[in-house]
Amino acid sequence: MSTPANFKSDFLQTLQARGYVHQISHPDELDVAAAQTAEGGAPIAAYIGFDATATSFHVGNLVSIMLLRRLQQAGHKPIVVMGGGTTKVGDPSGKDATRQLLTHEQIQSNIDSLKTTFAKLLTFGDGPTDAIMVDNDEWLSKLGYIDFLRDYGVHFTINRMLTFDSVKLRLEREQPLTFIEFNYMLMQATDFLELSRRYGCTLQMGGSDQWGNILNGVELIRRVDQKPAFALTTPLITTASGAKMGKTASGAVWLNADRLSPYDYWQFWRNTEDADVGRFLKLFTDLPLDEIARLEALQGAEINDAKKVLANEATALLHGRAEAEKAAEAAHAAFVQGGVSADLPSIDVPAAALSPGIPLDTLALDAGLATSKSEARRLAQGGGLRVNDKAEPDATRLITAEDIGEGGVIKLAAGKKKIVLVRIV
């Protein structure tokens, strides 16, 4: 299953040390291949497939993306496969419900949006270790059914496919598993084979839930082409208290800045549980391990310093150093000094609206601090809604020009962490 330590190659050593490894197939063979690169051998080309079901990635996808980054850092070649073709089919992935199928256009526009994230974390180009991006729709959509069955279908037995968890789970719960979904794993195996032939790709990586799917590809390549092929999966990343990662005060932790601001992204990392700091530093920042060890050793309130480093580094990777610093300063102003900073999230309100005044619940709704006026009122009654740092129990109160405070803005807060500035324009 899992692997002995003591890898020779930089790549696997790093992955092991930083907590990326869950399972590896043929670990020794892969280690040798990876080590040869340093001695003048060819870089390893490795790929990870990504679904194109949303317009932005989520922190849950970040491990995989960072994994490609590590690969490139170790002198190998990352291949990003966008699942334009497989997204048309849908991975059964253990869920009970059949996934909603997306249109061609939706998938394409999702892919365009997702590309921007990769551009920040990987170096693309034509060089031997430059990353490339391909869409599996390119070959999958051209597959003829009869040819597909004859060329690939013969290598898969139903008996075997029925043993995979993704399939087994559905069947055990007697939930429907459609034929289209059942074919997902064949398509993924086909991807790997195709990439092996086109780019000499020898390694497919992914989350631990992809292990079975990846092995199918490994076996297909080894059987059909007698070429080397390897599988490597990452563990499912959860928080120390067992929750799956990826919630913040503002909802899901998106990687695109238009869906989650750098400030909120910074806050997400800043609020990491104590027990997770070291693990997350290793996975989600480029800091050297000895530096991480030092931060990890901090005790008590001092561990907050480590969380700030984590927030700074993780934000800088994704949004750039400048944005990370702005977020850090905004947070410092808001939390340490209790003041306001221009970089906090804000909304604009016309000055004219303040002469009759705006009910607080309406304003809180506009600011995104509540999803309905009723919620805003409840929040206020519970003492969680603040105007200029003063709890305001009456959400129907009119907010007027008299509430304009420091810096010419009105500071609205829901709880201690969600702050929105109301700018008068």
Place this chain on the structure above:
RNA sequence: GGGGGAAUGUCCCGAGCGGCAAAGGGGGCGGACUGUAAAUCCGCUGGCUACGCCUUCGUAGGUUCGAGUCCUACUUCCCCCA
């Protein structure tokens, strides 16, 4: 093919004699304590033009002053017999 169950607050699980905005969890949010942590304790957890009104219990009808609750048909799922 025959027989018997089930579907509940659009996050999930789940109780519900004909008067129900609907018990109880989980999750989430807010408060207290702390360190913007965890654990713990407390409160909230349909909407609105808000002492009132509107929309919710698989779908569509019906009985009734009144239906989540009774009846009919339909849909989907589970169990038993063939």
